[in-house]
Amino acid sequence: MSIKLGSSELAKYPFLQEASDYIQETKFDFAEFDRPEMIHIINRAVEKLENELKGKIYSNLDEYEIEIMTFLVSLLLIKSIGLEEVSKKCSLFEAMRVERFLSTDLSVERSSQKKKLLVQKIFQDLFDINIDVDSTSSICKLSVPDYLLRASKMYEQEWKLINRSVKDGYVYLDTDEAVRLIRNELSNLIYTRVKNMKVYEVPILIKSKADELRKKYSGRYVYRNQFKILEYPPCIKHAMEIINKGENLPHSARFMLATYMLAIGKTEEEVIEIFKNSPDYNEKITRYQVEHLAGKKGSHIKYSVPSCDRLRSEDLCFAVKECENLINPIQFGRRKLT
Amino acid sequence: MNQIEYTNENIKFLKDIFRKYYFENKYFPYLYSIEKREFGYRKFDSLVVRHLSFKNIGELVVELVRNVPLDVYYSNAYYGFPSNPINEKQWEGADLIFDIDIKDLNIPCFHEHTYYICNLCGFVNSEQKLCVNCNKGKTYDISIPCKRCFTAIKKEAAKLLEFLRSDLGIEEKFIEVFFSGNAGFHFHVNDPGMRNLDSNSRSSVTDYIIGNGFMCESIGVRKYRNGFMIKLPKSGIMNGWRKKIASSFGINQKSELKLKHLVEASGGYDGFRNEINRITKKFGVHIDSQVTNDIHRVFRLPGSINGKSGLTKTKCDDLESFNPNNDACMLDDSEVYINLKTKLKINLKNNNFKLDNVLEKVPSYVAVYLVCKGLATISKNQ
Ligand code: SF4
Ligand SMILES: [Zn+2]
Numbered sequence: 001m002s003i004k005l006g007s008s009e010l011a012k013y014p015f016l017q018e019a020s021d022y023i024q025e026t027k028f029d030f031a032e033f034d035r036p037e038m039i040h041i042i043n044r045a046v047e048k049l050e051n052e053l054k055g056k057i058y059s060n061l062d063e064y065e066i067e068i069m070t071f072l073v074s075l076l077l078i079k080s081i082g083l084e085e086v087s088k089k090c091s092l093f094e095a096m097r098v099e100r101f102l103s104t105d106l107s108v109e110r111s112s113q114k115k116k117l118l119v120q121k122i123f124q125d126l127f128d129i130n131i132d133v134d135s136t137s138s139i140c141k142l143s144v145p146d147y148l149l150r151a152s153k154m155y156e157q158e159w160k161l162i163n164r165s166v167k168d169g170y171v172y173l174d175t176d177e178a179v180r181l182i183r184n185e186l187s188n189l190i191y192t193r194v195k196n197m198k199v200y201e202v203p204i205l206i207k208s209k210a211d212e213l214r215k216k217y218s219g220r221y222v223y224r225n226q227f228k229i230l231e232y233p234p235c236i237k238h239a240m241e242i243i244n245k246g247e248n249l250p251h252s253a254r255f256m257l258a259t260y261m262l263a264i265g266k267t268e269e270e271v272i273e274i275f276k277n278s279p280d281y282n283e284k285i286t287r288y289q290v291e292h293l294a295g296k297k298g299s300h301i302k303y304s305v306p307s308c309d310r311l312r313s314e315d316l317c318f319a320v321k322e323c324e325n326l327i328n329p330i331q332f333g334r335r336k337l338t
Numbered sequence: 339m340n341q342i343e344y345t346n347e348n349i350k351f352l353k354d355i356f357r358k359y360y361f362e363n364k365y366f367p368y369l370y371s372i373e374k375r376e377f378g379y380r381k382f383d384s385l386v387v388r389h390l391s392f393k394n395i396g397e398l399v400v401e402l403v404r405n406v407p408l409d410v411y412y413s414n415a416y417y418g419f420p421s422n423p424i425n426e427k428q429w430e431g432a433d434l435i436f437d438i439d440i441k442d443l444n445i446p447c448f449h450e451h452t453y454y455i456c457n458l459c460g461f462v463n464s465e466q467k468l469c470v471n472c473n474k475g476k477t478y479d480i481s482i483p484c485k486r487c488f489t490a491i492k493k494e495a496a497k498l499l500e501f502l503r504s505d506l507g508i509e510e511k512f513i514e515v516f517f518s519g520n521a522g523f524h525f526h527v528n529d530p531g532m533r534n535l536d537s538n539s540r541s542s543v544t545d546y547i548i549g550n551g552f553m554c555e556s557i558g559v560r561k562y563r564n565g566f567m568i569k570l571p572k573s574g575i576m577n578g579w580r581k582k583i584a585s586s587f588g589i590n591q592k593s594e595l596k597l598k599h600l601v602e603a604s605g606g607y608d609g610f611r612n613e614i615n616r617i618t619k620k621f622g623v624h625i626d627s628q629v630t631n632d633i634h635r636v637f638r639l640p641g642s643i644n645g646k647s648g649l650t651k652t653k654c655d656d657l658e659s660f661n662p663n664n665d666a667c668m669l670d671d672s673e674v675y676i677n678l679k680t681k682l683k684i685n686l687k688n689n690n691f692k693l694d695n696v697l698e699k700v701p702s703y704v705a706v707y708l709v710c711k712g713l714a715t716i717s718k719n720q
């Protein structure tokens with residue numbers, strides 16, 4: 001007996017091959033999007049995108065026919081909006097949405113065959129990771145190199161191998177962790193799908209929505225031309241790179257970056273601007289935090305830049321030769337002036 | 339750096355012996371995929387040549403016999419174009435290599451056999467300070483590791499081996515252990531599964547082996563308000579470092595309450611973290627993480643002579659029985675006169691040498707060892 005993914009899986013994982021097959025089978029034509037009954041789907045896709053752009057995961061779940069169509073329309077929208085930052089952010093939040101579904105499915109699904117199939121479809125077929133889920137405990141097992149190659153992209157200490165359950169060349173993760181491990185890849189998958197999509201004629205309804213969205217969001221995400229970086233210390237450079245790529249920075253790194261920028265005389269506005277590119281950017285919160293660090297809010301203490309020692313222990317240090325004998329990143333490059 | 343006193347007699351003597359060695363030992367059985375490696379060497383004048391490549395062992399031996407380098411290196415990386423500049427080599431993976439060294443172990447006897455040589459006049463001082471002979475030179479130190487040192491480093495090597503096998507699950511056939519030829523061991527892991535690890539991933543592995551960065555949270559102790567709370571991880575605490583730490587505390591997956599008492603007894607979250615740091619120090623291995631994390635490094639070639647000692651970088655199949663000063667000493671025993679800079683005792687090829695006079699007649703392998711260490715020179719009058 002062959003076990004298959006059901007319609008509810010297709011609804012949650014509309015990027016799987018099976019979902020594309022579905023569209024093929026129904027002989028769906030893009031032109032149909034201009035039919036009035038499609039307006040519901042288009043609106044839904046817009047709602048989803050706007051959620052994602054605000055930094056929220058869209059968690060409504062509908063029938064699979066609707067979900068697959070919504071997914072398709074979202075991709076079309078993102079493509080037609082044509083803003084890099086929108087593509088990045090939406091891909092990330094789409095990945096996080098999948099992460100949420102997948103994590104629940106893997107831990108509550110009772111059929112172990114179904115579980116294995118899901119894991120195979122997503123981990124193995126899409127990302128080439130061999131992973132085994134224990135049918136009773138739901139603990140996932142993968143090889144050390146498979147783990148390392150992904151975990152090394154995450155900056156939190158908890159992802160270091162030493163903090164993992166390791167035995168005989170395998171790493172054991174609970175389902176949340178296993179799914180979190182492929183977030184970047186999922187988001188890349190969606191991002192590249194959009195990038196490689198060839199659309200010759202975007203249906204009018206979608207195009208006009210895309211125009212609206214572009215107007216609304218362009219400028220908001222355009223990162224102002226970076227400050228002239230004469231010589232930031234490597235720790236700061238590294239954090240800036242991550243943020244400029246639109247990736248998530250751990251809290252400790254944000255703290256370092258903000259205090260550093262304030263210390264070298266950037267205005268609060270300028271510092272807030274730096275964080276605009278983070279995927280979970282929220283202006284109000286960021287403003288409050290930056291003002292707090294600058295000593296205007298809350299405790300009225302002006303926070304200083306963490307020492308190199310502390311940054312080293314937080315894995316934020318990427319010392320180069322010029323870092324020798326430095327105690328604090330703000331000393332970096334100063335000697336050159338004297 | 340190079341400790342050899344640059345006299346004509348020294349250089350000629352060493353070069354003749356090294357050349358003869360490479361001529362007679364032209365096999366290099368542990369050199370795999372030679373055509374994908376970058377080679378480099380250090381000449382007797384300390385100049386380093388890099389970005390060389392050879393199609394086969396024959397080509398390499400010709401180069402060694404012709405130019406007679408002091409040290410020979412090859413890359414752990416496999417490259418599409420090994421002789422190109424670094425950014426154009428096309429990296430295709432790299433062996434995972436670990437380096438442990440006696441000097442990192444803080445062995446108490448270490449200073450007993452350490453010598454402080456003046457960088458200007460070559461005088462051997464007994465302490466690390468301004469040279470007492472010329473009053474100008476600074477000293478650098480060299481050491482002649484003793485039996486106790488080797489016992490300690492072999493113990494460290496055994497610990498490392500256990501980590502590689504049990505925790506990382508690396509198969510025996512992929513692990514080769516070499517005596518470096520001087521004061522340490524190199525572990526070469528050529529497991530194809532590990533070859534593609536980037537530098538970050540390797541640093542996660544070295545931190546694992548050293549015992550760096552274990553968080554209390556990994557064993558279920560979390561900060562909470564002003565105190566702490568216990569919440570064991572779903573993936574359990576009975577594997578890896580979690581297990582090493584749990585076992586030292588005598589707890590298991592069911593001992594939440596006991597764990598809570600333990601944390602309280604050690605003075606809360608911070609106190610408990612200090613306890614953990616003590617345990618990780620005890621079980622961790624003293625490897626040089628920078629060596630392992632670098633995916634573009636060159637390493638001493640197995641089977642080549644170590645210019646710091648004249649001993650060969652030698653494969654070591656059984657740590658327990660391996661005797662570096664015998665098993666890695668492969669040079670001639672024809673005798674030669676040397677001028678010693680200090681009195682010393684040394685054991686090589688299972689012979690004890692007690693050298694008390696300024697002028698001594700010794701087998702070539704002893705002469706090479708001491709000249710390489712900068713403790714003797716070849717006498718002008720033979
Ligand atoms: S040494 Fe200091 S300045 Fe240099 S990278 Fe590390 S933390 Fe930054
Ligand atoms: Zn001197």
Ligand SMILES: [Zn+2]
Nearest residue numbers: 447448484487
């Ligand atoms: Zn000793």
